[in-house]
Amino acid sequence: MHSNQKNSIDIPIDFGILLKNFSKEKQYTIPIFIPHVGCKNECVFCNQKKISGQTKIPDKNDIKDTIEKYIEKFKYDRKIQVAFFGGSFTGLNISKQIDYLKSAYGYVKNKKVESIRLSTRPDYISVRTLKLLKKYGVKSIEIGVQSMSNDVLTVSKRGHQRTDVIRAARLIKLFGFDLGFQIMVGLPKSTEKTEIDTIKTLLLLKPKELRVYPVYVIEQSELFDMYKEGEYEPLSLDDAIDRGFYIVNECKNSDVKIIKLGLQSTDEITQNNEKIVGPVCDNYAEYVIAKLLLEEIDLKIKEVLSKNENVNKVNFIVSKDIPISLVVGPKKVNVDYIKKKYNVEFKVKNTENR
Ligand code: SF4
Numbered sequence: 001m002h003s004n005q006k007n008s009i010d011i012p013i014d015f016g017i018l019l020k021n022f023s024k025e026k027q028y029t030i031p032i033f034i035p036h037v038g039c040k041n042e043c044v045f046c047n048q049k050k051i052s053g054q055t056k057i058p059d060k061n062d063i064k065d066t067i068e069k070y071i072e073k074f075k076y077d078r079k080i081q082v083a084f085f086g087g088s089f090t091g092l093n094i095s096k097q098i099d100y101l102k103s104a105y106g107y108v109k110n111k112k113v114e115s116i117r118l119s120t121r122p123d124y125i126s127v128r129t130l131k132l133l134k135k136y137g138v139k140s141i142e143i144g145v146q147s148m149s150n151d152v153l154t155v156s157k158r159g160h161q162r163t164d165v166i167r168a169a170r171l172i173k174l175f176g177f178d179l180g181f182q183i184m185v186g187l188p189k190s191t192e193k194t195e196i197d198t199i200k201t202l203l204l205l206k207p208k209e210l211r212v213y214p215v216y217v218i219e220q221s222e223l224f225d226m227y228k229e230g231e232y233e234p235l236s237l238d239d240a241i242d243r244g245f246y247i248v249n250e251c252k253n254s255d256v257k258i259i260k261l262g263l264q265s266t267d268e269i270t271q272n273n274e275k276i277v278g279p280v281c282d283n284y285a286e287y288v289i290a291k292l293l294l295e296e297i298d299l300k301i302k303e304v305l306s307k308n309e310n311v312n313k314v315n316f317i318v319s320k321d322i323p324i325s326l327v328v329g330p331k332k333v334n335v336d337y338i339k340k341k342y343n344v345e346f347k348v349k350n351t352e353n354r
Pocket residue numbers: 036039040041042043046047048086087088121144158
């Protein structure tokens with residue numbers, strides 16, 4: 001640490017531990033959307049066709065075409081994973097599952113693709129299912145948990161309970177698959193407490209990966225009707241960021257990889273679409289991560305001020321692989337927060353720019 005000018009000071013700051021849950025293996029994913037297929041449920045928030053941004057249900061030739069098309073575009077020598085998203089894969093009839101799996105598994109066998117992942121519901125996991133998935137080279141299984149509160153699951157019409165999640169997770173681990181969970185913040189009856197309880201319980205099941213989505217209210221879903229009737233109020237963006245922050249903060253002491261925070265924008269899901277209500281935000285992840293880093297920034301500033309009363313400007317020096325925009329936050333939220341609280345400005349430089 002040394003002074004540049006009278007009131008300005010350079011401070012190294014390490015976010016490595018805070019960001020470890022976000023580090024990802026560099027690999028390519030070939031997404032294959034199977035909208036709403038295989039699911040007999042009608043969760044109140046679901047309008048699966050819209051979320052996946054397409055309505056056509058692929059057949060086995062579409063799957064092969066998609067895989068070929070993606071492989072052609074990939075430039076680097078990285079692992080490739082085929083991912084079946086969008087529906088409840090193991091709810092499809094067995095012959096359809098085998099069709100899909102065979103189409104992808106051919107590429108695993110000829111080493112063009114490293115592995116297969118899919119997502120499904122916890123109550124659609126059985127020993128028989130897992131044996132089939134193992135046979136066709138599936139490596140990762142993500143289950144849609146959404147909440148571990150039975151009240152929240154019931155009012156959201158999920159059609160399963162928390163015990164189904166625990167049973168499915170244990171079986172998936174027992175068979176040696178990588179386990180992933182998806183959870184939502186802001187479901188009906190869901191609170192800060194039920195969400196923190198959800199993540200704490202799920203971490204005990206030792207997942208490898210986690211996705212966190214704030215609830216959007218989408219037209220043609222039951223939740224939209226509940227919203228119109230005044231029975232449900234979506235989270236504000238600030239609250240959704242706080243809820244996401246509580247979740248990622250709980251993950252700090254675990255090895256789980258947070259592979260997704262917030263929904264991907266599609267043509268339909270945009271901040272300006274009147275048919276979608278709620279904390280719609282293109283850079284939700286950046287807001288949540290910025291909040292996570294803010295605690296460390298705040299501590300550092302406090303420490304600096306306790307030793308140097310006259311400082312009014314701090315230059316944080318961060319490792320070169322950390323984007324400066326993450327530290328200052330979207331719209332510089334972290335800079336503004338610190339300025340308001342301590343009347344201190346901070347800037348961020350990467351180590352190589354010193
Ligand atoms: S289980 Fe998944 S696909 Fe089925 S209704 Fe619920 S959210 Fe939609």
